Ligand SMILES: Nc1nc2c(c(=O)[nH]1)N[C@H]1C(S)=C(S)[C@@H](COP(=O)(O)O)O[C@H]1N2
């Protein structure tokens with residue numbers, strides 16, 4: 235197998251679409267304006283612990299092994315592509331999405347990549363249900379954990395990025411994806427194959443898949459004990475498809491667009507406030523509202539006062555989870571779900 239390390243990210247990262255964040259790249263939310271339901275690859279965020287490897291599909295193998303399987307299995311790229319496929323529309327979102335707002339809104343700065351709200355994207359993923367592979371490999375009834383490992387370089391002294399999933403989740407809706415938005419996975423998003431774990435923190439969606447171990451005992455890795463402890467299902471969030479510090483002209487009519495999402499289910503309501511939270515108006519929904527992806531919405535507004543303001547959007551999911559004004563403190567800055575204060579300026583024109 236040939237692996238070449240390259241400058242952390244392969245695809246172009248033009249500054250009108252991305253903000254570089256350490257070894258990753260955050261999508262600018264204004265880049266979703268006018269787009270359809272899915273996030274095009276040219277603006278989909280990238281989170282790499284090290285660097286994108288360039289893997290050769292002709293020598294690539296996916297190994298399934300461990301004491302939780304009766305018939306360990308090794309698959310080629312061709313064999314994976316020949317299996318009955320499944321397609322899902324799902325978000326991949328970093329658990330640290332919105333981390334910077336712990337510091338900027340709540341005066342609780344935390345360490346780690348200071349993502350705004352752009353560490354999320356929704357794509358159409360095509361691949362093979364992990365359930366199918368596990369059944370093919372003779373999943374035992376007493377198997378408990380499924381540990382997927384990536385083929386990118388080891389991260390510091392923690393080894394390859396790997397994250398155990400409970401068998402129940404692995405059997406439910408996890409995909410071994412080889413296509414993103416109708417094309418083979420791009421190198422930065424896991425070519426030749428990655429996991430997509432709908433609704434869960436992005437760290438579970440292991441890219442550049444090489445190895446899946448199924449264990450009859452619970453497995454701990456640095457990605458469950460140190461880095462992403464207690465993070466699985468993503469909370470409710472909302473974003474405007476606007477530049478940070480967007481400008482508006484007083485008296486003109488605008489239609490503002492945004493999207494809201496929740497790892498737990500469908501979004502049922504989105505409200506927007508133009509007066510700092512004193513009053514809220516319901517936004518209108520358009521497009522689809524899929525669980526584990528997002529809901530696009532819009533609302534009309536004609537600014538009446540010049541000066542600096544904030545726009546607020548808050549969503550509610552089908553389980554009744556609503557975005558609070560204050561996110562519960564988290565030592566690593568995960569799961570920021572509070573209403574984000576989006577700064578704008580209204581000018582006299
Ligand atoms: N092998 C591997 N898989 C990985 C990562 C990584 O660094 N290496 N990063 C994880 C994290 S933390 C996130 S948020 C998602 C990001 O997926 P994307 O880069 O396709 O947007 O990939 C996950 N899978």
Ligand SMILES: [Mo]
Nearest residue numbers: 328329436437
């Ligand atoms: Mo992440």
